[in-house]
Amino acid sequence: MKVFVIAALTADGFIAKDPKEPSTAWTSKADKKHFMEVSKSAGAIVMGLNTFLTIGKALPGRRNIIYSPEPVNHRDVETTTLPPQELIAKLEKEGVSVVAICGGATIYTMFMKAGVVDTIHFTIEPVTFGSGLNIFKEKISTNLELVSSEKRDNSVFLEYKVLKS
Secondary structure, eight states, rough: EEEEEEEEEEEESSSEESSSSSSGTTSSSHHHHHHHHHHHTTTTEEHHHHHHHHHOOOTTTEEEEEESSSOSSSTTTEOOOHHHHHHHHHHHHTTTTTEEOOOOOHHHHHHHHTTOEEEEEEEEOOOOOOOOEESSSSSSEEEEEEEEEEEEEEEEEEEEEOOOO
16 A cells, blocks of 8 residues: 655645645646646545545546535545544445545644655645645654655745655
8 A cells, every 4th residue: 555645735834724725726737737647647536525625526537535524415435433543444345545635734644643645746836825734634754755856937846755764
């Protein structure tokens, strides 16, 4: 099982100005294309309810799993409240081999704290907010190893391996 985080950040490290702002409001076309390419490698994508609501629809070609205590009124999504380790084990048992964690901050934090993330894909966008929503809701201390870096248009795409102790 491979689990990866994918996120766009400002040059000063924020994923949004505020929790209700969709990341698609400020990210580049290059990032949107990158997100679609990378996330399509996953058999399942996992996100929080707020992230799903900002996207507004299920993403085609993969299972869409939404963290929500209540069912989401959409035929192409599944909801869950399982802890990350249990969800990953369940998906693996069901034949899923790659899972993309697509946000937001609460979901990124849950999966990083659970120690199930293998890879992180960051897009660094050429914009600053000065303040805003951090990628993690809590202190997350993780060592990473750079796997690849690429500049496309005015954005930088980074892939890191999570070093597990």
